[in-house]
Every structure is written in C-alpha cells, then in structure tokens.
Amino acid sequence: MDNPPTSSAKIVEKATNTSTDKLLFTPGPLTTSATVKQAMLRDLGSRDYEFIGLVKDIRTRLLTIGGVAAPEYEAVIMQGSGTFGIESVISSTVPPDGKLLVIVNGAYGRRIVQMAQVLRIAVHVLETAENQKPALAEIEHALQHDMAITHVVMVHCETTTGIVNPASEVGALARRYGKHYFLDAMSSFGAIPLNLSASHIDYLVSSANKCIEGVPGFSFVLARRTALLATEGYARSLSLDLLAQWKGLEQNGQFRFTPPTHSLLAFQQALMELEEEGGVAGRAARYRRNHQILVAGMRKLGFQEYLAEADQGYIITSFLYPPDERFTFDVFYSRLNARGFAIYPGKVSNANCFRIGHIGHLFEHNMHQLLQVIAEVCQEMAIQA
Ligand SMILES: Cc1ncc(COP(=O)(O)O)c(C=O)c1O
Incomplete structure (x- = not known):
C-alpha cells in the first residue's frame, strides 16, 4: 500500500539542534528538526488573524493526510496530550446508553477501557495477547451477539509493542454491523497510509x-461530520467536549480556552516538512528503512525482537532482554544515554523487553550510530546477547 516517495519528494535531513540534545529513539516526544523548533520563537496572540489563519491551514492539511476533506470530515484540535484527544472522543461522542467494543492488545487499548470505566460507559472488552493481532472472526462474533454495542474502538499501532492492527478490516466490520468506529492512530498517523473514508473511520x-x-502540546481528532453533529448533549466534560470545540473553531476560528500557540507554530512547519518529504509515502519509506537497519544490526549483535516479523510495524520495535544475567536494563539505558542516545523501557506485561523507536527526525546514519554505541555498551557490560 505504501508507495515510494514521488520523484518530486525531497528527503532533506535538517539539523536537529544547535545544542547537545540526545537523539530520541522513543515513541515521543521525538527528535525534531531545528526548523520546527525555530518556528516557535515567536509570540502570536490567540485572537490574531495570523493565528486564526494558521489554525485553519493546519486543520485542512490534517484532513489531506487522512485522504479526506471537509465537509465529509472535520479536523478538531484539542489542547493536551494524546490521551486528552482520546478521552474527548470517548467522553463526548457516546450516548448515555452507548456501549463500546474495545479491542485490546496492549497498554493503550487497556487505557481506553479504563477511561470508559471512569466515565461509566458500558464496555465489552476483546483482549488478545500483546504479541497477537485481534482475530476478525472474534470481533464479528461480538458484533453479532452483543446487540448493545454502538461503537468499535481500536488502537492502530499499539506502541506498547509496535504491532500494527488491521484498521481497515475492522472498519469494514464496523460498517457492516452499523457501528461507529474510533481509531487511536496516535503513533501511526502521518507515517502509515490510511484513508479515513475508505476505512470507514468516524473518529x-x-x-x-x-x-x-511536531512538539507536544495538543492532540487532534479527525471526525466524520455527520457522526459529530449527531453527538449534541453527549459530553461528560466541559473542556473535552469535542462538538463544542469544533463549533468554537468554526464560529470564529478561535479556541474556547488558551491554545498552545507555540506548538501550533511548530506544527505548521512540521506539516510543511512532511509535505517536502513526499507526504505519508515519503515518511513511511524513511521510517521503514530506519527500522530495517535497526533490526538487521540488532540481530547481528544477537538481540531478538519480541514480535513475529509479520506483525511488526516500522514505528517502534520491542527487543527481548538478552538471556545473560549481566544484562540489566538500567545500566544498558544509562550507558547509551550518557553517549547521547535515549531508548525506551518496555511496556509488555509478559516478557522483559526494551523498545527502540525509529520515528522522528532520524535518518539511516542515526540508526548506524545507535547500533555502534549499542555494540560498545554490550562489550563494556560483557553481554552475550
Ligand atoms: C497508541 C497510543 N495511544 C495513546 C497514547 C497516549 O498519548 P499521550 O502520552 O500523548 O497522552 C500513546 C502515547 O505514546 C500512544 O502511543
């Protein structure tokens, strides 16, 4: 499905920083280009016409990345981290008698279940092991037998492990059974091609x-307009009310509450850099290459991935701890960190893993640099991976 970058695409590596920041091989916040950071060096009033134009431009560009446009879909920016955007959808688009079918194979799916419980929304949980994709037949079975289900919810790339779940196939099932469909595409949007309309995604x-x-500060929701408009009165929170947020942005282009002006300035620059790279296809090609280099190098050093190759995406990879008692993650992590390379602890519940992200403003040579220092640290620790 991913195409190579178009011939006009320029995969330009920009400086990341003028300082001595570490390279972030994490699930985010990520290493960003210097130009993205520089775009923030301005003070822009939240009611300024220039800011209003910036927000409009960002909203349009986001829809384009999802392969859609207004009025079929609308982009709503929500202050706060990704979790706030998810909680906005869960808390304000489900009717009082609604029920979620949440497909879980990792920590972020479990967080959605927790949200529903806190919000006292009925939930049907379909959980599989963290190294397994959900079975479509089981989803269909749940949709056939639990008539109370109104919404299907799934995480696209479960950043817990790096597994990529079948977004379009689940969308087709939701559509067949007349359910709303919500996809948490936190760590995949912009890098894994997905057409919202073709995949029957409502949110x-x-x-x-x-x-x-970009830099942290907000999340965004791409919503099917007809679904969003039908949610009047469902909000269980004032600040996370998705429909009210959209109405505010539509009425006068302004946010209801203080917007993260600097993050939005950085984001517009990041969106332009994504386009320069050849859009989603161009970015996918770079991340995929980063992933291939990392996995080949780690295998050479004796490390093994947690997931089967067929289930592994090119966003983040979980590696098993080597079966050597001299390996301790804290020492491994701190030694890499001292050399300027930040990796991430594991989040899998049934295996000891650490994670290495291949997203952000990172290029082939950064992956080779990381492999080089991992080899040095393993040698220092006398680890047989
Ligand atoms: C798939 C997924 N969902 C939700 C979140 C939560 O986002 P945040 O930490 O920005 O609140 C993350 C964060 O990495 C994620 O990867």
Whole structure:
C-alpha cells in the first residue's frame, strides 16, 4: 500500500539542534528538526488573524493526510496530550446508553477501557495477547451477539509493542454491523497510509509530537461530520467536549480556552516538512528503512525482537532482554544515554523487553550510530546477547 516517495519528494535531513540534545529513539516526544523548533520563537496572540489563519491551514492539511476533506470530515484540535484527544472522543461522542467494543492488545487499548470505566460507559472488552493481532472472526462474533454495542474502538499501532492492527478490516466490520468506529492512530498517523473514508473511520485521534514530528502540546481528532453533529448533549466534560470545540473553531476560528500557540507554530512547519518529504509515502519509506537497519544490526549483535516479523510495524520495535544475567536494563539505558542516545523501557506485561523507536527526525546514519554505541555498551557490560 505504501508507495515510494514521488520523484518530486525531497528527503532533506535538517539539523536537529544547535545544542547537545540526545537523539530520541522513543515513541515521543521525538527528535525534531531545528526548523520546527525555530518556528516557535515567536509570540502570536490567540485572537490574531495570523493565528486564526494558521489554525485553519493546519486543520485542512490534517484532513489531506487522512485522504479526506471537509465537509465529509472535520479536523478538531484539542489542547493536551494524546490521551486528552482520546478521552474527548470517548467522553463526548457516546450516548448515555452507548456501549463500546474495545479491542485490546496492549497498554493503550487497556487505557481506553479504563477511561470508559471512569466515565461509566458500558464496555465489552476483546483482549488478545500483546504479541497477537485481534482475530476478525472474534470481533464479528461480538458484533453479532452483543446487540448493545454502538461503537468499535481500536488502537492502530499499539506502541506498547509496535504491532500494527488491521484498521481497515475492522472498519469494514464496523460498517457492516452499523457501528461507529474510533481509531487511536496516535503513533501511526502521518507515517502509515490510511484513508479515513475508505476505512470507514468516524473518529481518528493522533497528536502533535508523533509522526508529524511536531512538539507536544495538543492532540487532534479527525471526525466524520455527520457522526459529530449527531453527538449534541453527549459530553461528560466541559473542556473535552469535542462538538463544542469544533463549533468554537468554526464560529470564529478561535479556541474556547488558551491554545498552545507555540506548538501550533511548530506544527505548521512540521506539516510543511512532511509535505517536502513526499507526504505519508515519503515518511513511511524513511521510517521503514530506519527500522530495517535497526533490526538487521540488532540481530547481528544477537538481540531478538519480541514480535513475529509479520506483525511488526516500522514505528517502534520491542527487543527481548538478552538471556545473560549481566544484562540489566538500567545500566544498558544509562550507558547509551550518557553517549547521547535515549531508548525506551518496555511496556509488555509478559516478557522483559526494551523498545527502540525509529520515528522522528532520524535518518539511516542515526540508526548506524545507535547500533555502534549499542555494540560498545554490550562489550563494556560483557553481554552475550
Ligand atoms: C497508541 C497510543 N495511544 C495513546 C497514547 C497516549 O498519548 P499521550 O502520552 O500523548 O497522552 C500513546 C502515547 O505514546 C500512544 O502511543
């Protein structure tokens, strides 16, 4: 599905920083280009016509990345991290008698279940092991037998492990059974091609500091307009009310509450850099290459991935701890960190893993640099991976 970058695409590596910041091989916040950071060096009033134009431009560009446009879909920016965007959808688009079918194979799916419980929304949980994709037949079975289900909810790339769930196939099932469909595409949007309309998505959430390569400060929701308009009166929170947020943005282009002006300035620059790279296809090609280099190098050093190759995406990879008692993650992590390379602890519940992200403003040579220092640290620790 991913095409190579078009011939006009320029994969330009920009300086990341003038300082001595570490390279972030994490799920976000990520390493960003110097130009993205520089775009924030301005003070822009939240009611300024220039800011209003900036927000409008961002909203249009986001829809384009999802392969859609207004009025079929609308982009709503929500202050706060990704979790706030998810909670906005869960808390304000489900009717009082609604019921979620939440497909879970990792920590972020479990968080959505927790949200529903806090909000006292009925939930049907379909959980599989963290190294397994959900079975479509089981989803269909749940939709056939639990008539109370109104919404299907799934995480696209479960950043817990890096597994990529079948977004379009689940969308087709939701559509067949007349259910709303909400996809948490936090760590995939902008890097894994997805057409919202073709995948029957009613709501998709992602955030500024993931694959678009902006800085933290807000999340955004891409919503099917007809579904959003039908949610009047469902909100269980004032600040996270998705419909009210959209109405505010539509009425006068302004946010209801203080917007993260600097993050939005950085984000517009990040969106332009995404376009320069050849859009989603161009970014996918770079991340995929980063992933391939990392996995080949780690295998050479004796490390093994947690997921089967067929289930592994090119966003983040979980590696098993080597079966050597001299390996301790804290020492491994601190030694890499001292050399300027930040990796991430594992989040899998049934295996000892650490994670290495290949997203953000990172290029082939950064992956080779990381592999080089991992080899040095393993040698220092006398680890046989
Ligand atoms: C798939 C997914 N969902 C939700 C979140 C939560 O986002 P945040 O930490 O920005 O609140 C993350 C964060 O990495 C994520 O990867």
